[in-house]
Amino acid sequence: MTEQQVEKILRKLSNQKMFGETEKAIANLHILNNEFPKEKKYLALLGSIYFDADSMDKAEExxxxALEIDPDYAEAYEIKGLIAEKKGDNELAEKYYKESVSKEKLFKMGYLRLVLLYHKLERYDEAIMQAEYLLANFDKNRNEYPAEDQRKIFAQWLSLAYNRLYSSLIRTGQFEKAADKINEYVAFRSNYIKDPYQFLSEDELLFKLYHAAKDTEKMKESEEKMLNHYMVPLDVVESMKKDVEQGYIESANPANYTV
Known part of the structure; x- marks a missing residue:
């Protein structure tokens, strides 16, 4: 099989995974695996697509x-972690995710999996530590990337990392630091989202955080933006303040919004 033929199959695979054509993707991966039976990449991809197809035994196999060929192959450990997590064994999942980031080569998705797992388990200090490491060590020049590349990393990992980071900071009462991280997140996204009137959920969250942190200056700025820029009704703004007083920062109390 030529390099061009391999590339053609890989392009097909990418589209098939995107559109949920799992059976076709499996068939194409088996073509590659039959041609290159010792290629760890295709074995791990088979594990990934069988995981998507909910065939856990095949995914594990x-x-x-892949790990028999390369005992340090981080991608395979990540998938084994996903399998363990899906089976409800969070301890084993953590072990595999840690294996995926313990190798010589830094592995972005392993750190992201740890962030997501720790947040789910309400181990917020650990989620914060892993998220901060992830953001500091991968795609360091992301603000200089072309818009399409920025959209790609935003979808692949950046949005999830920031979301779990500022959520963990909120849940540990670190309101000012959470607001700083949200502003970083919004600033990155503004590189390619140019509509100044697009209301973001982060705007509402920042409004609540400034009130929770009792930052008078930023409270005033945020409230003015809500009322005069986004034209949010005054009664809704007052309801958002009630949410904060009652501890509803990441969510809303419907009772505060009833007429």
Whole structure:
């Protein structure tokens, strides 16, 4: 099989995974695996697509084969972690995710999996530590990337990392630091989202955080933006303040919004 033929199959695979054509993706991966039976990348991809197809035994089988070829292959450990997590074994999932980031080569998705797992388990200090490491060590020049590349990393990992980071900071009462991280997140996204009137959920969250932190100057600025820029009704703004008083920062109390 030529390099061009391999590239053609990989392009097909990418589209098939995107559109949920799992059976076709599996068939194409088996073509590559039959041609290159010792290629760890295709074995791990088979593990990934069988995971997507909810065939956990097959997914485990191909990840194990990939690790027999390369015991340090981080991608295979990540998938084994996903399998363990899906089966409800969070302890084993953590072990595999830690294995995926313990190798010589830094592995972005392993750190992201740890962030997501720790947040789910309400281990917020650990989620914060891993998220901060992830943001500091990957795509360091992301603000200089072309818009399309920025959209890509935003979808792949950046939005999830920031979301879990500022959520963990909020849940540990670190309101000012949470607001700083949200502003970083919004600033990055503004590189390619140019509509100044697009109301973002982060604007509402910042409004609440400034009130929770009792930052008088930023409270005033945020309230003015709500009322005069986004034209949010005054009664809704007052309801958002009630949310903060009652501890509803990441969510809303419907009772505060009833007429």
């Amino acid at each position: 191909y990840c194990t084969k």
